[in-house]
Amino acid sequence: MNLWGIRNWEAVQPLLVQHLYLSVVPTLIGVVVAIPIGLLLRDRRRARTVAVVLSSAIFTIPSLALFVVLPLLLGTRVLDPINVVVALTLYTVALSVRTTFEALDAVPAATREAATAVGYSSWRRATAVDLPLAIPVLTAGTRVVAVTNVSMVSVGAVIGIGGLGQLFTTGYQRDFPEQILTGLVLILLVAIVFDRIIALVGRAFTPWIRGASLRASERRLRALAQALPEVGRLREVVSGAR
Amino acid sequence: MITFDHVTKRFPDGTVGVDDLSLEIEQGSFTVFVGPSGCGKTTSMRMINRMIDPTEGTITVGGRDISTVRPTELRLGIGYVIQNAGLMPHRTVVDNVATVLVLQGVTKRKARITALEAMERVGLDLRMATRYPAQLSGGQQQRVGVARALAADPPVLLMDEPFSAVDPVVRDDLQREMLRLQSELSKTIVFVTHDIDEAIRLGDRVAVFGTGGVLQQLDTAEAVLTRPANPFVTNLVGRDRGFRSLSFQSATQVPVHDVETLPLAGLGSAPALAPHAWALVVDGDRRPVGWLNATRQALVGERGEAALAPLGSLSTPSRTLRQSLDAVLSSPSERGVVVDDDGALLGVVEANDVLAALSAQRGSTTDDAGVLGATATQDALS
Numbered sequence: 001m002n003l004w005g006i007r008n009w010e011a012v013q014p015l016l017v018q019h020l021y022l023s024v025v026p027t028l029i030g031v032v033v034a035i036p037i038g039l040l041l042r043d044r045r046r047a048r049t050v051a052v053v054l055s056s057a058i059f060t061i062p063s064l065a066l067f068v069v070l071p072l073l074l075g076t077r078v079l080d081p082i083n084v085v086v087a088l089t090l091y092t093v094a095l096s097v098r099t100t101f102e103a104l105d106a107v108p109a110a111t112r113e114a115a116t117a118v119g120y121s122s123w124r125r126a127t128a129v130d131l132p133l134a135i136p137v138l139t140a141g142t143r144v145v146a147v148t149n150v151s152m153v154s155v156g157a158v159i160g161i162g163g164l165g166q167l168f169t170t171g172y173q174r175d176f177p178e179q180i181l182t183g184l185v186l187i188l189l190v191a192i193v194f195d196r197i198i199a200l201v202g203r204a205f206t207p208w209i210r211g212a213s214l215r216a217s218e219r220r221l222r223a224l225a226q227a228l229p230e231v232g233r234l235r236e237v238v239s240g241a242r
Numbered sequence: 243m244i245t246f247d248h249v250t251k252r253f254p255d256g257t258v259g260v261d262d263l264s265l266e267i268e269q270g271s272f273t274v275f276v277g278p279s280g281c282g283k284t285t286s287m288r289m290i291n292r293m294i295d296p297t298e299g300t301i302t303v304g305g306r307d308i309s310t311v312r313p314t315e316l317r318l319g320i321g322y323v324i325q326n327a328g329l330m331p332h333r334t335v336v337d338n339v340a341t342v343l344v345l346q347g348v349t350k351r352k353a354r355i356t357a358l359e360a361m362e363r364v365g366l367d368l369r370m371a372t373r374y375p376a377q378l379s380g381g382q383q384q385r386v387g388v389a390r391a392l393a394a395d396p397p398v399l400l401m402d403e404p405f406s407a408v409d410p411v412v413r414d415d416l417q418r419e420m421l422r423l424q425s426e427l428s429k430t431i432v433f434v435t436h437d438i439d440e441a442i443r444l445g446d447r448v449a450v451f452g453t454g455g456v457l458q459q460l461d462t463a464e465a466v467l468t469r470p471a472n473p474f475v476t477n478l479v480g481r482d483r484g485f486r487s488l489s490f491q492s493a494t495q496v497p498v499h500d501v502e503t504l505p506l507a508g509l510g511s512a513p514a515l516a517p518h519a520w521a522l523v524v525d526g527d528r529r530p531v532g533w534l535n536a537t538r539q540a541l542v543g544e545r546g547e548a549a550l551a552p553l554g555s556l557s558t559p560s561r562t563l564r565q566s567l568d569a570v571l572s573s574p575s576e577r578g579v580v581v582d583d584d585g586a587l588l589g590v591v592e593a594n595d596v597l598a599a600l601s602a603q604r605g606s607t608t609d610d611a612g613v614l615g616a617t618a619t620q621d622a623l624s
Binding site for chain 1: 291293314317318322324326328329330331332333334336341342345346351354355358362367368369371372373374376377390391
């Protein structure tokens, strides 16, 4: 294996790290910011419409334009990576607010109503019922956003901060396809890994979907019996079940 | 305990859901709101825990005007059971049952211990505790719903068509369970259903609602059947009400006779039956298994237990006339099987005796209430 990327790993590795940083950080911040906005505005018709229109507007701004304009607005240096982080965070928030609305809309109305009827306050219901039940749709949306961010980072290469995207620009200038190909493959790998990780995290937080196996339920039962030793009947049931 | 004082609910589109409802629900009573859809029975019930607020009038629970109580606080003190259970799909059964306690501020640990007790009380296997609702049958989910409502031991229980989405066998089970629980716990229960049979079976008091949200009759279940207040109620309780009202008449005066029995073990070697005789086959615990006559006896060698004729419905010692009549009618031998609470054979009732008891009852009720005359007129009217 005598690939260009391996021979030049010392030059490629910092670009990979930067690419990861520039795509992961905005995705995390963006989702964390978008979820509360979604929860707060979902039942306010007017505010929700404004949020949706605003999100679409933000997303129509070309990324390159945003990279160039942000230093003027933020007072940062033109070559500061923070510009890319802010720009991608904006896109992530814009996309994720809409995803959050859709995810919350997917929670069955009957479940929401039942929660209210047994005594959940509206805020408690939002965090303890609506949000967990929104995770599957939220996860799916976040995967799309994350992959989009991974590919958008490379646009930053045009202004000199683009992680692996820089392999495209220099490779093009040097008319050196192998360098371009290396960038392409690595970006693809980053996108796939990021996507898988989010999918796995989403699964970990939705055991009621994944955990429809009776064996998992027996395992939880043993743990419960151990946590509540004073419930004698539970111990009996567990020892009987084994 | 719960009072409605001239309560009206007008919806934004102008339809009247509940029209000038005044009624009182006594502490510890099992009150059933029954009526066709759109009659305001559910709306009335949902006003008790402020899921809907009335347009006019006052509702009090335990002497407090509920419009002055924060909805969340009010609801935490009222158990609520919903059609399709309304469980939280992302919580295990034990945590679903513990919901209200946790919302009340009880620690999760203590709440779970109490929740496990509540599960046992409603007859749920503790092995279900760590399953998710999707892993349960409809009937089990409904039991979890009842356990959740009872776990925090609220004085009031609201039940919104809780058993209408489960199959008849499970519904029968749940209804029986509900009666048992109520005899132990004496909650103030408001139960909504469109099924008049369910209303009569469960309720000590039945409130019949009519179209436009007008209360038609509030009375004991027996009175609603035997003395319907108006043609609407007569129509709702239906043509079978004479038969249904037999549920309220005891059949303990109907004599229980002995019956020829054959043991299930050694069925093949039993002596041959006379041509028109029926014998009752019982198992080792004297529980009846099926009927046998000469024709069927000939098939025992080849088909074994499957050769028996089905028992028909069984009657119990505290039996009603309806039960006894049903037992006689559904039995192939024209004799209804009577069993004790453990299912062991007590004897049989004869069709003639049941009919005699029927006409005796008819005579007495006609004399003191003029039931038959009154209902006949209403039939003519409706």
